[in-house]
Amino acid sequence: MNKLNTGFSKLPDDAFDNKAQTIVTALTGNAAFPTPSPTLAIVTTALTDYKTALAMPEGTAARTAQVHATRAKLSTLLEQLARNLELTPNVTDAQLATTGYDLHKVPTFTAEPVTAPGNVRLKQAGVGGVVQVMCDAVDRAQAYELQYTLDANAGPWTDGGTFTSTRRIGITGLTRGKDYWARVRAVGPNGPGAWSDPATIMVT
Incomplete structure (x- = not known):
């Protein structure tokens, strides 16, 4: 170099x-x-x-x-x-x-895991049974993983997929009239970080 x-x-x-x-x-x-x-x-x-x-x-x-x-x-x-x-x-x-x-500035590398996403929130997508999940971007994140559940305490948590951007996270096929919880974690160069605090919404 x-x-x-x-x-x-x-x-x-x-x-x-x-x-x-x-x-x-x-x-x-x-x-x-x-x-x-x-x-x-x-x-x-x-x-x-x-x-x-x-x-x-x-x-x-x-x-x-x-x-x-x-x-x-x-x-x-x-x-x-x-x-x-x-x-x-x-x-x-x-x-x-x-x-x-x-x-030239030499890039610094760290073995620290990425932080948990903050400000997780759920929003109706305007289509029945579909919810949009939003959160703040995480430094060094390469992808975001999603899980959702009907019971944040007892689970079980369902895998909602992996997404490359915080702007394109969504859940489909949900039962209308039910309260759902969702959580997100970032995946960095050294693997996944901690799960975010869950957020909830009633699906319409």
Whole structure:
């Protein structure tokens, strides 16, 4: 995985100018990277050309074309520079942090189970014997499992299926005029979490 962030395309023109200047300044005289490639002279020349394009009168086709061309060239050089910096023998993250580039954030993984869904509520779906189940989304959830019953204390609980979104959870084929209880649990990278508190509704 590349450690230095070269996602410059989202930066406005002025911000890209500032970032490129920051990188050149950070690498000038940097003992950890004495011979960057492309050389700082080449990058600085491309940066100067880009600054010159930005200084052209705004709103002209010539400026737009020149900014686009010089920015593309500078961006390519900075991407090549980043990859070569990463290939420096025995380079450390601490050293890469001195280059002026932003470091990619390393995703964190946890063995903790996902939390139980909150705010579970049931709603008539407008069709006889059908109930919509709603709840708050759970962080890291990959799916949601549903169970329902006529007796929340004694059970038994019936499997109501697995759903990919909290917006599409529903129960069909229920007996009208009966009180039903439903509960939901999230399934995360490490398996299912705890069941939510049950919610109830009289089916119409």
